[in-house]
Amino acid sequence: GIQVEQSPPDLILQEGANSTLRCNFSDSVNNLQWFHQNPWGQLINLFYIPSGTKQNGRLSATTVATERYSLLYISSSQTTDSGVYFCAVWNQGGKLIFGQGTELSVKP
Amino acid sequence: DSGVTQTPKHLITATGQRVTLRCSPRSGDLSVYWYQQSLDQGLQFLIQYYNGEERAKGNILERFSAQQFPDLHSELNLSSLELGDSALYFCASSVARLAGINEQFFGPGTRLTVL
Numbered sequence: 001g002i003q004v005e006q007s008p009p010d011l012i013l014q015e016g017a018n019s020t021l022r023c024n025f026s027d028s029v030n031n032l033q034w035f036h037q038n039p040w041g042q043l044i045n046l047f048y049i050p051s052g053t054k055q056n057g058r059l060s061a062t063t064v065a066t067e068r069y070s071l072l073y074i075s076s077s078q079t080t081d082s083g084v085y086f087c088a089v090w091n092q093g094g095k096l097i098f099g100q101g102t103e104l105s106v107k108p
Numbered sequence: 109d110s111g112v113t114q115t116p117k118h119l120i121t122a123t124g125q126r127v128t129l130r131c132s133p134r135s136g137d138l139s140v141y142w143y144q145q146s147l148d149q150g151l152q153f154l155i156q157y158y159n160g161e162e163r164a165k166g167n168i169l170e171r172f173s174a175q176q177f178p179d180l181h182s183e184l185n186l187s188s189l190e191l192g193d194s195a196l197y198f199c200a201s202s203v204a205r206l207a208g209i210n211e212q213f214f215g216p217g218t219r220l221t222v223l
Contacts, residue, residue: 033211041196041216041217041219042214042216042217043198043214044110045110045211045213045214048211086151088151095153095164095166096141096143096153096200096212097153098150098151100150101150
């Protein structure tokens with residue numbers, strides 16, 4: 001089945017720093033979503049991004065489907081950005097497959 | 109708030125028991141999905157229902173079953189519980205029949221602890 005790999009697995013930032021999280025997938029996908037799981041366990045939708053670039057405040061994402069990767073950019077990070085960031089893709093069978101996540105810790 | 113509701117938030121039970129988790133999708137969404145998040149397996153798709161019918165199955169154990177009712181709410185039944193079933197169970201919903209067409213929105217989850 002399709003493989004989803006996220007890097008880096010862990011990231012520690014000082015407040016105000018920028019970061020880039022990467023998601024690679026092994027096969028053609030119908031679509032891709034980025035999520036933030038906060039320290040309370042909630043999964044929050046960040047982007048629904050099959051291709052191209054989207055921006056929402058300090059966050060933006062780019063998916064290059066032909067090259068099978070997506071990037072999530074976080075600028076001017078805040079302590080509230082801490083948590084785990086997941087990339088998830090749909091395979092041809094319509095199932096959402098999650099990567100293992102990037103655990104981000106933003107220090108004040 | 110995603111608009112997807114799940115009850116209960118927390119559930120503590122003993123091995124061998126049976127529990128039922130409940131999910132109400134966003135208004136207008138016809139598809140409901142169940143996921144399990146455990147420390148060793150990560151986030152895994154279990155099963156999808158669309159308008160009352162099962163549409164896709166993932167890594168769902170035979171001891172687990174689900175259904176979607178006419179009012180579109182869904183229940184996930186877990187029986188003969190084992191310690192390894194302790195996990196966070198999420199429900200998600202989307203508008204379309206095929207998961208690849210529309211964005212999935214996740215509920216707050218039910219944290220199951222089996223003692």
